Amino acid sequence: MSEAIPVATTPELPADGTPGRPEGLPTSPAPVLELRHVHVVHRTRTGGLFKPGTVHAVNDVDFTIARGETVGIVGESGCGKSTLARVLVGLQHPTDGEVLFHGQPLHYDASTRRTLGRSVSVVFQDPATALNPRMTVRDQLVDPLRVHGIGTPEERGDRVRDLLRLVGLPESALDVLPRQISGGQRQRVAIARALALEPDVIVADEPTSALDVSVRAQVLNLLTDLKDELGLGMVFISHDISTVRYVSDRMAVMYAGRIVETGPADQLFTDPHHEYTRTLLSAVPSLL
Ligand SMILES: Nc1ncnc2c1ncn2[C@@H]1O[C@H](COP(=O)(O)OP(=O)(O)OP(=O)(O)O)[C@@H](O)[C@H]1O
Numbered sequence: 001m002s003e004a005i006p007v008a009t010t011p012e013l014p015a016d017g018t019p020g021r022p023e024g025l026p027t028s029p030a031p032v033l034e035l036r037h038v039h040v041v042h043r044t045r046t047g048g049l050f051k052p053g054t055v056h057a058v059n060d061v062d063f064t065i066a067r068g069e070t071v072g073i074v075g076e077s078g079c080g081k082s083t084l085a086r087v088l089v090g091l092q093h094p095t096d097g098e099v100l101f102h103g104q105p106l107h108y109d110a111s112t113r114r115t116l117g118r119s120v121s122v123v124f125q126d127p128a129t130a131l132n133p134r135m136t137v138r139d140q141l142v143d144p145l146r147v148h149g150i151g152t153p154e155e156r157g158d159r160v161r162d163l164l165r166l167v168g169l170p171e172s173a174l175d176v177l178p179r180q181i182s183g184g185q186r187q188r189v190a191i192a193r194a195l196a197l198e199p200d201v202i203v204a205d206e207p208t209s210a211l212d213v214s215v216r217a218q219v220l221n222l223l224t225d226l227k228d229e230l231g232l233g234m235v236f237i238s239h240d241i242s243t244v245r246y247v248s249d250r251m252a253v254m255y256a257g258r259i260v261e262t263g264p265a266d267q268l269f270t271d272p273h274h275e276y277t278r279t280l281l282s283a284v285p286s287l288l
Contacts, residue, residue: 124205191219
């Protein structure tokens with residue numbers, strides 16, 4: 001919760017934030033981030049799939065994420081999921097289109113990461129590369145607080161202990177280096193770090209793919225529990241449609257840079273409309 005950033009409302013909106021909604025439809029909270037017709041074209045030296053020298057990684061994508069909801073993005077390798085994630089966390093400038101943050105356009109300049117920094121955080125696939133190998137767990141967690149000038153040293157110490165408790169790690173983990181703990185524990189530290197600034201939204205890009213199968217469910221459950229407990233918004237990105245369904249309220253299916261289908265996760269699983277969604281579902285192993 002970044003209390004410094006007011007939630008923008010447009011003057012013509014009624015108090016419940018439901019502009020022009022037909023009666024009877026459920027209301028939804030104002031989005032923290034809203035993408036409108038976003039495109040990202042990467043330039044490559046070797047040529048890409050669509051046009052020599054360019055890859056249209058994100059193609060005309062509309063997307064919203066609000067506090068309290070989990071939106072899953074699923075699609076095969078190379079369909080543009082990570083590029084979209086990088087747009088959401090301010091690391092990738094869209095080639096075209098508009099991104100609104102609490103209703104205000106983002107300009108993707110030098111201050112964008114700092115603007116988003118307290119409100120939108122990210123958990124990457126590989127905690128080994130997300131964490132600094134030379135910093136203790138304590139320092140990894142204090143760092144974002146210090147950079148943003150939050151609290152006294154004593155208050156930061158308390159906050160770090162709270163963060164460890166939130167992600168289910170003992171205080172004895174404070175003084176170890178990332179290589180001295182397991183992959184699952186490292187990902188817990190990365191999640192604690194992502195929570196340090198009390199974000200509105202966490203973007204989790206394949207957060208369990210690099211983990212041992214035996215700890216994947218634990219980390220997934222941790223993420224969903226935290227999201228419920230803290231009322232966060234979560235964008236959960238994976239190539240695995242079953243995992244995405246497990247954690248998501250809404251799902252967006254991506255294919256070749258486009259979102260080809262969106263809907264409530266259960267509905268999309270049981271009644272897919274797009275052929276590509278059906279293809280993804282047909283690849284899910286049945287336990288029966
Ligand atoms: N920095 C870049 N420069 C050039 N091309 C890029 C760059 N980043 C991604 N691409 C290309 O853009 C397309 C989308 O890549 P992206 O990593 O977003 O997909 P993805 O769905 O996340 O894939 P994966 O699941 O394998 O990570 C791919 O064709 C990729 O090769």
